[in-house]
Amino acid sequence: MSTQLDLSHFGSPYWLDLPRPTFATLDRNLNAEAVVIGSGIAGMKIARCLAREGVDAVILEAGRACDGASSRNQGSINQGPNMSYPDCIRRHSRDIARELWQMGLENHRLLKSQIDEYHIDCDYQVDGFTSLARRDEADWHDRVEAYRRESDLLREDGFDVTFLNEQQAEQVGGNSIYAGGMRYESDAQFHSGKYAIGLVQGVTRLPHVQLFETARVHEIESTGTRTVVKTENHTIETERVFLSTNALVPQFIPGLASALRAERGQVFVTEPLAERPCQGSFGTSLAWWREIIERDGRFRLLFGGGREREEPDSLFPQFTSDGGPNPRLEAEGFRPSLAHQRRLDEQFQLLFPHLADVRITHRWGGLQSFTADDVPQAGLLDTERNIYGIAGFCGRGNCHSDVCAEHIVSKALGVESNVSNRFGFLIETMMQAPRKSADWKPWQSEQSL
Numbered sequence: 001m002s003t004q005l006d007l008s009h010f011g012s013p014y015w016l017d018l019p020r021p022t023f024a025t026l027d028r029n030l031n032a033e034a035v036v037i038g039s040g041i042a043g044m045k046i047a048r049c050l051a052r053e054g055v056d057a058v059i060l061e062a063g064r065a066c067d068g069a070s071s072r073n074q075g076s077i078n079q080g081p082n083m084s085y086p087d088c089i090r091r092h093s094r095d096i097a098r099e100l101w102q103m104g105l106e107n108h109r110l111l112k113s114q115i116d117e118y119h120i121d122c123d124y125q126v127d128g129f130t131s132l133a134r135r136d137e138a139d140w141h142d143r144v145e146a147y148r149r150e151s152d153l154l155r156e157d158g159f160d161v162t163f164l165n166e167q168q169a170e171q172v173g174g175n176s177i178y179a180g181g182m183r184y185e186s187d188a189q190f191h192s193g194k195y196a197i198g199l200v201q202g203v204t205r206l207p208h209v210q211l212f213e214t215a216r217v218h219e220i221e222s223t224g225t226r227t228v229v230k231t232e233n234h235t236i237e238t239e240r241v242f243l244s245t246n247a248l249v250p251q252f253i254p255g256l257a258s259a260l261r262a263e264r265g266q267v268f269v270t271e272p273l274a275e276r277p278c279q280g281s282f283g284t285s286l287a288w289w290r291e292i293i294e295r296d297g298r299f300r301l302l303f304g305g306g307r308e309r310e311e312p313d314s315l316f317p318q319f320t321s322d323g324g325p326n327p328r329l330e331a332e333g334f335r336p337s338l339a340h341q342r343r344l345d346e347q348f349q350l351l352f353p354h355l356a357d358v359r360i361t362h363r364w365g366g367l368q369s370f371t372a373d374d375v376p377q378a379g380l381l382d383t384e385r386n387i388y389g390i391a392g393f394c395g396r397g398n399c400h401s402d403v404c405a406e407h408i409v410s411k412a413l414g415v416e417s418n419v420s421n422r423f424g425f426l427i428e429t430m431m432q433a434p435r436k437s438a439d440w441k442p443w444q445s446e447q448s449l
């Protein structure tokens with residue numbers, strides 16, 4: 001791997017390095033029962049639920065379908081949210097933790113049922129998610145013990161997890177740096193681009209659904225009885241809006257800016273390798289990775305992470321000091337940065353020294369949003385304009401997006417759904433927007449951005 005890092009040819013994710021379908025552009029004003037803004041996994045799942053209820057839905061996408069985080073991620077389907085089981089028990093209760101992890105399994109089931117229903121050929125595989133403790137961390141003993149305790153609790157509650165001792169961790173991680181760990185056996189992986197594109201194709205074939213690309217929404221206004229959604233040249237009058245623009249949700253709901261922190265994650269992918277580099281998805285401090293299985297039987301390694309939480313080159317305030325939208329959010333949020341990619345390279349050389357000389361074919365960035373209490377915001381975001389939405393998946397879109405979409409659509413339309421009957425109470429109590437516990441304290445590096 002070269003020490004002279006030149007990023008000028010990078011930026012496009014491996015997951016989108018394939019032929020992509022195009023969709024219509026908006027050429028007239030419209031009326032629709034519902035408008036969905038954003039065509040990532042959240043928007044498409046919302047549109048799918050609306051179509052099931054026979055609601056006319058127009059999806060407006062600023063760029064091309066699947067341009068966002070949904071095709072820029074690790075492609076792991078996790079059962080657990082972005083917090084540990086003991087943490088969740090401490091903050092809430094054992095019953096709530098059990099329900100939240102059950103809800104992750106339900107989300108996985110719904111996601112898999114779309115793959116089957118739309119025949120999405122997206123390399124879905126169930127190879128688990130493994131978390132590993134590293135000996136170069138000061139508190140690695142404590143971490144190993146924490147994994148032991150967490151896997152005991154999860155198993156007591158009926159979940160399929162395995163504690164890894166030192167020898168097992170070294171073996172599955174392929175490096176003597178690992179001192180122990182824990183694996184969720186039923187977590188899965190897929191090709192994020194093929195999944196997201198397959199989902200868009202499946203949903204847009206449904207009656208009542210239309211998707212328009214290059215239709216950036218600039219304004220959402222109330223007329224008193226209806227809501228008007230405005231793009232540069234056209235307007236759509238509607239009864240209700242569903243906002244699924246991920247880290248950009250506060251652009252239309254400024255009150256959520258302190259509860260949806262826009263953070264850039266970064267990733268690279270190696271050239272095809274002769275040997276399988278790992279099996280399944282992995283996470284450790286400062287790094288996460290997975291293998292990608294190529295159709296010709298070779299493997300690539302996808303590698304991401306490599307930063308502390310507060311690294312200034314990865315945080316993007318929503319607004320500039322004069323209150324306008326921060327232009328860097330989109331201009332830089334999806335690009336790889338030199339500082340962050342260098343940190344990735346350092347971690348990669350430490351954790352995969354035998355692959356130090358392989359060629360990196362793709363490097364990219366992806367903007368996502370995080371809440372301070374580690375679960376999304378889902379619900380009615382603005383009463384006057386009748387805007388519902390989901391955001392703040394905290395790096396777990398594949399863990400929360402289906403159940404949240406099911407619930408907010410059933411709530412908006414006043415219809416029953418199995419998900420709402422089973423998990424509606426949990427979503428309402430934990431993920432209600434706005435809520436105080438989701439708010440971040442101003443972060444130290446904010447001023448310097």
Ligand SMILES: Cc1cc2nc3c(=O)[nH]c(=O)nc-3n(C[C@H](O)[C@H](O)[C@H](O)COP(=O)(O)OP(=O)(O)OC[C@H]3O[C@@H](n4cnc5c(N)ncnc54)[C@H](O)[C@@H]3O)c2cc1C
Nearest residue numbers: 038040041042062068069070073074076217265366397398
């Ligand atoms: C590096 C990285 C790794 C991750 N790894 C995982 C993982 O392994 N597992 C997991 O579950 N999650 C992971 N995530 C998180 C996951 O990718 C996201 O939570 C999920 O994709 C969010 O989906 P979304 O539909 O809300 O947003 P997006 O996919 O970002 O879609 C939002 C869409 O809205 C559009 N848009 C924005 N503004 C407007 C506007 N004004 N008008 C019209 N359209 C607009 C955008 O163009 C975009 O297409 C990761 C994220 C990143 C960045």
